[in-house]
Amino acid sequence: MSATRVCSLSELEQDTALRVVVDGTAIAVVKDSEGEVHAIGDTCTHGDISLAEGFVEGETLECWAHGSAFSLLTGKPLNLPAYEPVPVFAVTIDGDDVLIDPAVTKDVN
Numbered sequence: 442m443s444a445t446r447v448c449s450l451s452e453l454e455q456d457t458a459l460r461v462v463v464d465g466t467a468i469a470v471v472k473d474s475e476g477e478v479h480a481i482g483d484t485c486t487h488g489d490i491s492l493a494e495g496f497v498e499g500e501t502l503e504c505w506a507h508g509s510a511f512s513l514l515t516g517k518p519l520n521l522p523a524y525e526p527v528p529v530f531a532v533t534i535d536g537d538d539v540l541i542d543p544a545v546t547k548d549v550n
C-alpha cells in the first residue's frame with residue numbers, strides 16, 4: 442500500500458502526540474520542538490497503553506503508565522520497565538499533509 446494522509450501539519454501541536462490508525466496500525470505522530478514530525482508505534486511494549494496519551498520530552502515519548510520513555514528517532518525505550526522497541530515509521534510531508542505508510546518502517550539500527 443502507499444502512504445496515507447493521516448492529518449494536516451497545522452493540526453499537530455508542538456510537543457504533543459496524536460494517535461492515528463492506518464490500516465489497523467496504531468501510530469503516535471509527534472511534532473517535536475524543532476518542528477520535525479516523527480511517527481512511532483503507538484502501543485507501549487510493556488502494556489496495552491497508547492503512547493500518544495503520554496508526554497513528549499525532547500526526542501522522546503514517555504508512557505504515562507510506568508514511565509518508559511521511547512526514542513522518537515529509534516523507537517527504543519530508554520528506561521525500564523519496557524525493553525522492546527516500537528517501530529519507527531517514515532513520514533512524508535506534502536504541503537500541509539502528513540503522510541505515513543504503515544508498511545514502511547525506518548531502519549534505525
Ligand code: FES
Binds near residue numbers: 485488504506
Ligand atoms: S505500560 Fe508503558 S511503561 Fe508500563
